[in-house]
Amino acid sequence: MKKLSLVSLLVFLVVMAILPHLLDTRWQTVAVTFLVFSVVALSQDIVLGKAGMFNMGQAMFFGMGAYVTAILNSHFGWPIVATVPVAIVAPVLLGIVLAAPIVHLRGDYLLVVTIGFNIVFVQVLINNLGGVTGGPNGIFGIDPLRLFGFELSSQVAIYYYAFAVLLLTLAIMINLDKSKVGRALHYLREDPLAAESIGINTRLYKIFAFGLGAGIAGLAGSVFATQYSAVSPEAFEFIQSVLFFSIVLVGGSSIPGVLIGVFVMFVLPEIFREFSTWRFFVFGFAMILTMILRPRGIWPATFGKIPKFLIKEPKNGG
Template identity: 70%
Template sequence: MKHSDYYGYALFFLALVILPSFLDSRWQAVATTFIIFTIVALSQDVVLGKSGMFNMGQALFFGLGAYTSAICNTKLGMPLLASVPLAIIIPAFFGIILAGPIIHLRGDYLLVVTIGFNIVFVQALQNNLLGLTGGPNGIFGIDTLQIPGVDSGSQAAVYYICLAALVMVLMMLKNLETSKAGRALHYFREDPLAAESIGINTRAYKIFAFALGAGIAGLAGTLYANQYSAVSPEAFDFVQSVLFFSIVIVGGSSVPGIVLGVFVMFVLPEIFRDFATWRYFIFGFAMIFTMILRPCGIWPATYGKVPAYILKGKQHGKK
């Protein structure tokens, strides 16, 4: 990473640190949800962007983390902070279990199966699975994250907790990019047959990507439960999975692209909420034109100074 990139990230996070000072409580809540959705979108990017697998069920793992924390807190009496490891481990475990039998599928087939998993998950929540999920009404009265020395009851404190989690996720994903596992994910995304020919266990790394993405989404689920003190099935349905999938597609598989994608897909509709009749109509056309003009997203991943989609085109003899 160039020095200019570090300066850019430093200015971006400085802006996020001082942002709550200029917002009222409503927009502080919107900014907090923006950070939570950015974490989920980063988890989606691990599977879709970095690994090239069409997963449209990421809201399943997001919801699984949220419900894990909610059940541990309201049913078992655990502090919400103590439930965070479980909210990461359980979705990661289910990511491994669900990915095992479907990981050989590609493209549309994998996408359809992950949609099915998401629908089954929501139906289980609505049917009050094992008497724990609260049915259609969900679970209410979730405690806040109690961190020593932090007044976690204020909206600003919740915002900064989520921002700290985002920084940790970004640091972990940056280390992943330069690791053996990160290089392997990139190799089989670009050419699975070539990756296998040089000895990469593509099945194992695909399952790893699913598990990692699920664990990160589970962490975001705990932050969501902390933000709203309640969870319900409709917050994690297929529409939410479409949102996270679209964020990566529209924004591009890069950190700036993810941030822009969340802003376009979540914050802009909030800004234009007063134009509810037309906002999705205009928004849909904006997405269509974005995909026509920038097929790899507003800010695609780069290798050196060359955008990924240009590099891939050159490899296939395109100009």
């Protein structure tokens, strides 16, 4: 299975490297958005798939990264490249602050709270906080990214920028899976009580997952703002969080699974654009089919449970 996953990933990378030269302008835009959404979905996988927390607010961190880049560039004249670190750090800090008081919640309770956060975030944007978010119309006229004297203004150039961000995200995900932190998150997802019994600080790892996922989503948001040269609240509404949540559930908690999920939940509706009014039906039907036929997703990660010898059994009378 691992060899198959590696081969599939390599084939995917080769195809994606040559893809923009085979597409017209419209489909180049779709391809860039596919890459951006893949990065956000992978960030969602850290929280939902690896840590097992029902987060339905990932679009908030995605939007925060986009708005940080837009505000710093349009209102303060920062070059886009200088806004990227802030677009990562700001969502990380927000993720940590929001996660700290709620990580003890589980299941539906956590789901509802994160939905509330996302709704509040969008309302803050609409109400033009500090006069810098642009209200319902958002912010327009964002400068293109300039690197090493080159202006990345064409869709092909932006595509390779987004592709580089995806490669960076994939490297983070692969190393996370192999690390002690990744194993701890897996144990946390499978059985929080058992994870605590072997000395894992579940609260700390949950906050870490929220922070890391928020930072990666913020980076994707910065790319998104650069791609469209504009941001508006409607791009980060609750339905976008539903999309990212659905992608992980349908595709499965693995790199190939997430990428397949983005294709099924985003690219296929673009292919059948004339049926776009059925988008919510597709979401629901795909999730129902997945839960029945593939409850762990189309391409789930293969992990075992916590080894029994690691679990400390309570002593009699203890």
